[in-house]
Amino acid sequence: MARSQSIQPSNLEHFLDRLTRRSVLTDEEQKAILDLPAYAAQVPANRDFVHLGERVDHVSLVVEGIVGRFGQNSEGERQITAIHLPGDMADLHSVVQPEGTSALQALSTTTILRIPHASLRTLAARFPAIAEAFWRDCMVDASILSQWVVNVGRRDARARMAHLLCEMAIRCGARDKGERQFKFPLTQVHLGNALGLTCVHVNRTLKALRDNGLVTLRGRTVHILDWEALARAGDFDPAYLHADNDPEQRLRIVAAA
CATH class of the missing domain: 2.60.120.10 (Jelly Rolls)
Structure with missing residues (x-):
């Protein structure tokens, strides 16, 4: 992997765009996300940048290229269990589970941003709405994984x-x-x-x-x-992607629950 370089806040806009498609965030909250410390690295195609069982202290945000998440059996045979595109935080869950239960690999030449877990924890503690947006982002990933299981097992x-x-x-x-x-x-x-x-x-x-x-x-x-x-x-129904939900409407639904 190339040596990491500090980046400007504007490079986090891919991730902010993803969050604000599904969550309502104030200008202050959005600025706090853009101000996160992040370090860029380019990964060649077909190279792991998070290994199975590796303990990490940062998350990996995809800026350019495509990333695959791989599961592996005891004989070393692997299967792609998720595909991450620009704007996706490939392992946001690692903030609470830092030891990798799967590997992350660049499927094409890829640029990632590495954001320290500690910075995300501080941000989530300071801004509950951002913590909820992170929670919702993980929910979308889980929803996609559920459909992938059905896709491979029942189609x-x-x-x-x-x-x-x-x-x-x-x-x-x-x-x-x-x-x-x-x-x-x-x-x-x-x-x-x-x-x-x-x-x-x-x-x-x-x-x-x-x-x-x-x-x-x-x-x-x-x-x-x-x-x-x-x-x-x-047999495609896009509802599981939560791509067309109005975040303001979602906020009203949650508030009324």
């Missing part, structure tokens, strides 16, 4: 692939009513590790989706040609 290969592509489109911000496209620089090996499929099966499944006029892949860009058909093929 066939075509539905798994369609569901993953729909999820990635929304998480990457491709929400136009017409053709949706997004950068997704994963290899077929990565896709197989995420979906529980062999590379041959991944190739065959992508070809079928292309032949059916649902998607095309040009370089590292995915073009979704028929969103409704792809969503049906993947």
